Amino acid sequence: MKPILVVGASVGGSTAANTLADAGIPVVMLERDLSWVKPCGGALPPVAFEEFAIPQSLISRKVSKAVIHSPSERKAEIDVVGLEERANDYVAMVCREDLDPYLRQRAVNQGAQLIEGKLVDLSVDADGVTATYTEKNSKVQKTLKAEAVIGADGAYSPTARLLGLPRLPYCIAIQERIRLPGDKMALWEEAAHLYLGEEVSPDLYAWVFPKSDHVAVGCGAGPGKTREMRQLLSNLKDRIASDLEGGETFIEEAHALPIHPRKRMAFERAMLVGDAAGLVAGTSGEGIYWAMKSAARAAETLIETLPDTSLAALRRYEQRWWKEYGTMYRFLQWLQGWGYGNRRQMEVFTDMCRNHHVQQFTFESYMHKQMTPVPWLSQMQMTGDIIAAQVRHYLPTQRAWT
Ligand SMILES: Cc1cc2nc3c(=O)[nH]c(=O)nc-3n(C[C@H](O)[C@H](O)[C@H](O)COP(=O)(O)OP(=O)(O)OC[C@H]3O[C@@H](n4cnc5c(N)ncnc54)[C@H](O)[C@@H]3O)c2cc1C
Known part of the structure; x- marks a missing residue:
């Protein structure tokens, strides 16, 4: 053969x-x-290490938290835990x-x-x-x-x-890998940070992912935005400038990421x-x-x-x-359009991520790739919170955000 x-x-x-x-x-x-x-x-879920027998020694850093920053810098801080606590609850950062x-x-x-x-x-x-x-x-x-x-x-x-x-069709994702002084690196070690906002990513998100001895700082943006990528990344670095102080970029990289x-x-x-x-x-x-x-x-x-x-x-x-x-x-795909569609929706998305059930189901499915049916009571609470956030962010007093 x-x-x-x-x-x-x-x-x-x-x-x-x-x-x-x-x-x-x-x-x-x-x-x-x-x-x-x-x-x-x-960023890689623990299930990948089990399913594909990847040695843990390849993990540069494990994080146990995710922090979502809304455009107006409100935060959703999330513990990386699924429906029940397990020893292998983490997000792995690999190089x-x-x-x-x-x-x-x-x-x-x-x-x-x-x-x-x-x-x-x-x-x-x-x-x-x-x-x-x-x-x-x-x-x-x-x-x-x-x-x-x-x-x-x-x-x-x-x-x-x-x-x-x-x-x-693809979006472009751009990233810098930055070595930081010890005190600044300590600020990033525990969590994966995701940043929302049109000035850092009009339709996806920007991130800071910590590795053992550096951070990866990047952002993605959909088709037609290739020329703006450097500016978006620069805006992200401005947004978090004080926490990157003294850092040295040693790699700049970018590549396409398919979206369909x-x-x-x-x-x-x-x-x-x-x-x-x-x-x-x-x-x-x-x-x-x-x-x-x-x-x-x-x-x-x-x-x-x-x-x-x-x-x-x-x-x-x-x-x-x-x-x-x-x-x-x-x-x-639907959630991406809904949650990152505009500045106000990004605020709603951040609020949604504050809901405990949303956090648990998100990490259960991300970490273990198990699609668990959501009990009706949790569904009701999640839906209620989302509707409330939607109303809050679309009230006339919030018009300044458009
Ligand atoms: C900036 C950025 C950040 C990302 N962050 C994450 C993340 O945190 N977590 C995550 O899960 N995913 C992330 N992704 C997505 C992830 O990198 C890709 O989905 C993944 O690498 C896809 O793997 P692949 O094997 O399909 O293709 P690739 O990893 O793209 O590999 C394709 C291979 O094909 C080779 N090749 C291409 N053309 C030819 C040719 N003509 N002849 C021979 N060989 C060829 C290339 O050299 C390459 O080695 C990110 C992507 C980008 C761009």
């Missing part, structure tokens, strides 16, 4: 390759640049320069072949997949035959483009996973877990169906995915 080709050896690609190699299926990972570090806030090489090397140790080269052409026919790539060091163009391809090549996915698919999932993720001899399939969760912008999960699911589908790589066989991946997670993606 020809190998399975995985394009991209980041979190998604390495997970797909590892799963396939573990099942004894020959697999080749093609990565255009092994030294590239994916720009990323690096992609640590996580990605670890996952990649694990796949290689499992038997995956790794090639440093850039995919430049792809064709699919009855005989299989033919990929053309430029080897990074030699600059020589080479071809490779495969049974099927998994596109794990990110938001701009060349695999999707070469399969004839349109580019996904693709409906079609499976094709004849091909599947798309992670950002290539647009599988970033709305509202939170969380993509690492979903890239790994979808990659594992795509690989498991192949393990189940090989040697059949027909559209009908591979579509099982897509069907199961949307059956399990369709409602969640739709809800989070």
